[in-house]
Amino acid sequence: MAEKRKTITERLDALYEFDREPVTTDKLQTGRSFAALFAGEHVAGTEFVIGAMFVLHGVKATDLVFGLLIGNILAVLSWTFICAPIAVRIRLTLYWYLRRIGGPGVTFIYNIANAFLYCILAGAMISVAATAIGLAFDVRCPGLNEVWPTGAGWVVIVLVTGGVVTALAIFGFERISQFSAVCSPWMLLVFFAAALAVLPQVGPFHSAADLWELAKTKIWSGGAPAPGREPLGFWHICFFAWFCNLAMHVDLSDMALFRYAKNYKSGLYTAVGVFPGHYMAWLASGVMIAAAAIVLKTPAQDISPGQMAWYAAGFSGALAVVLAGWTTANPTMYRAGLALQTVTPNWPRWVITLAAGTVTTVFACFPYIFMQLLNFVAIYGLILMPIGAVVFAEHWIIPRLGLQQYRAGERGWFVSWAAVAAWALTLLACWFLPMHLFFRWLPGWFIALGLYLLLAVVEDKLRPANADAAAPGVAS
Amino acid sequence: MKIRVAIINACSIAAIASLLLGLAAGIAAFAGALDLDGFKFWFNVSTVVWFIASPFWFVPGLFGPEFAKAGDEAWLRPKKK
Numbered sequence: 001m002a003e004k005r006k007t008i009t010e011r012l013d014a015l016y017e018f019d020r021e022p023v024t025t026d027k028l029q030t031g032r033s034f035a036a037l038f039a040g041e042h043v044a045g046t047e048f049v050i051g052a053m054f055v056l057h058g059v060k061a062t063d064l065v066f067g068l069l070i071g072n073i074l075a076v077l078s079w080t081f082i083c084a085p086i087a088v089r090i091r092l093t094l095y096w097y098l099r100r101i102g103g104p105g106v107t108f109i110y111n112i113a114n115a116f117l118y119c120i121l122a123g124a125m126i127s128v129a130a131t132a133i134g135l136a137f138d139v140r141c142p143g144l145n146e147v148w149p150t151g152a153g154w155v156v157i158v159l160v161t162g163g164v165v166t167a168l169a170i171f172g173f174e175r176i177s178q179f180s181a182v183c184s185p186w187m188l189l190v191f192f193a194a195a196l197a198v199l200p201q202v203g204p205f206h207s208a209a210d211l212w213e214l215a216k217t218k219i220w221s222g223g224a225p226a227p228g229r230e231p232l233g234f235w236h237i238c239f240f241a242w243f244c245n246l247a248m249h250v251d252l253s254d255m256a257l258f259r260y261a262k263n264y265k266s267g268l269y270t271a272v273g274v275f276p277g278h279y280m281a282w283l284a285s286g287v288m289i290a291a292a293a294i295v296l297k298t299p300a301q302d303i304s305p306g307q308m309a310w311y312a313a314g315f316s317g318a319l320a321v322v323l324a325g326w327t328t329a330n331p332t333m334y335r336a337g338l339a340l341q342t343v344t345p346n347w348p349r350w351v352i353t354l355a356a357g358t359v360t361t362v363f364a365c366f367p368y369i370f371m372q373l374l375n376f377v378a379i380y381g382l383i384l385m386p387i388g389a390v391v392f393a394e395h396w397i398i399p400r401l402g403l404q405q406y407r408a409g410e411r412g413w414f415v416s417w418a419a420v421a422a423w424a425l426t427l428l429a430c431w432f433l434p435m436h437l438f439f440r441w442l443p444g445w446f447i448a449l450g451l452y453l454l455l456a457v458v459e460d461k462l463r464p465a466n467a468d469a470a471a472p473g474v475a476s
Numbered sequence: 477m478k479i480r481v482a483i484i485n486a487c488s489i490a491a492i493a494s495l496l497l498g499l500a501a502g503i504a505a506f507a508g509a510l511d512l513d514g515f516k517f518w519f520n521v522s523t524v525v526w527f528i529a530s531p532f533w534f535v536p537g538l539f540g541p542e543f544a545k546a547g548d549e550a551w552l553r554p555k556k557k
Contacts, residue, residue, distance in 0.1 A: 175538075178534070178535040178537075178538065179531075179535075181534055181535065182527070182530050182531055182534045182535065185495060185530075186495070186498075186523065186526050186527075186530070189495055189498050189499060189502075189522075190498075190519075192499070192502065193498050193499055193501060193502025193503075193515075193519060194502065194519075195502075196502040196503060196505065196506040197501070197502045197505035197506060197510075197512060197515040197519075198505075198512065199506055200505065200506065200508060201512065313515075313516060313519055314516035314517075314519070314520060315516075315520050315523070316516070316519050316520050316522075316523040319523065
């Protein structure tokens with residue numbers, strides 16, 4: 001058992017070896033570098049779906065405009081005051097910091113959970129891209145209300161798209177990252193210009209007041225949601241905008257970026273990416289779906305993202321859907337492969353990426369994934385959220401309680417049971433919380449924090465230094 | 477080397493111009509000066525120019541080490557410290 005643990009630990013460490021040491025001061029980046037890094041960071045294929053979903057959920061224009069504004073501000077503040085301060089003090093990635101706090105066992109579980117969630121996310125992106133490719137072959141693609149594959153043609157298109165994305169993730173990940181950088185400014189323009197261009201199709205307007213009236217009555221009217229959708233209000237929108245990147249800010253995975261920051265204020269630069277991607281692009285896709293529904297005389301829920309983009313911007317729109325899905329599915333799949341590499345016995349990287357790509361492509365065949373994208377995004381953040389709370393507690397609170405910091409690393413534990421139990425019990429508690437899924441992560445975070453502190457005190461008493469000698473070589 | 481620097485500079489200007497063209501097409505359609513089909517046409521032109529020009533500007537290294545080196549001297553590229 002100890003040997004097996006050692007092997008897993010060694011494999012995990014080897015994967016992340018290149019960033020094992022804290023970032024040195026000569027490698028720190030300026031604010032301008034962070035602004036450039038975040039610009040265009042949050043424009044993915046899924047933005048075509050999320051903005052349209054808000055329309056289907058019957059949101060009101062005021063709720064959307066102000067909910068997104070407040071939610072995105074809260075997200076930027078979470079990056080600035082939760083993630084960045086820890087990153088600039090420690091200058092390690094979450095992987096290495098979590099290893100010191102929870103032991104290699106916790107990083108192992110975290111990686112598996114992350115890989116699975118990444119596969120689903122990449123699946124949604126491939127589905128969205130396939131809706132645009134389907135147009136070219138006159139294949140009936142699923143609308144925003146479908147659960148099952150719409151036919152053999154759809155399945156073939158998804159399999160081919162997934163296959164191409166997987167092959168590219170295997171052969172040319174670096175080139176695709178460069179290509180993504182090329183696509184970002186253009187992609188933002190597609191959203192902005194196409195939404196502007198289709199606005200006259202929604203209804204006539206002669207002033208800003210007319211335009212606002214149009215938005216309130218024809219786009220986000222706050223009427224009955226589409227069949228099978230629940231109504232969403234201001235707080236739902238606000239929380240959605242806040243938690244849609246929960247994994248990055250409150251769950252701390254962007255420590256990998258902010259360890260290069262000169263100070264925590266670099267977190268404010270995330271606004272450069274968040275507001276175009278999660279504000280402008282969502283509003284724009286809402287405008288596009290509303291205009292497409294009016295002009296095509298089709299209920300909005302029956303229109304696929306590809307059809308919507310084709311209607312609004314023609315070939316460029318369809319290309320944007322494909323590229324937005326493709327360029328974001330690729331790194332997501334790559335990360336999934338990286339995370340899975342820890343559990344596969346010496347498989348080469350290409351085999352693991354192929355496995356992740358196959359799973360992802362199968363997920364992508366089911367439009368249910370992108371139909372339920374809002375809920376999936378909520379679940380994604382929720383599942384990883386307790387780990388963010390554990391790290392926060394260990395970093396800021398444990399020293400103030402007089403407990404030894406980083407007990408797992410210092411005492412050579414394979415796993416901190418306090419961290420694992422806090423994680424599992426928090427998710428269990430969140431399951432039963434009597435509130436909407438979108439809101440659960442916030443009380444859940446405080447539950448995780450409290451549970452971890454309590455359990456850490458107990459674990460400290462029960463497992464004094466060097467009590468667990470079953471994991472040789474794991475001490476930091 | 478000079479010709480490569482000139483190509484990257486020209487491409488960076490063409491890429492920016494293509495974005496402005498796409499934006500102008502959107503604004504023109506919004507203002508009613510262009511119909512939706514006209515917008516799509518000009519936006520497609522903008523797309524084609526962008527994807528031809530911007531790789532030279534953003535990732536000159538894609539076109540070989542000589543271009544990568546020329547990229548360090550081009551106008552709108554980050555300068556090496």
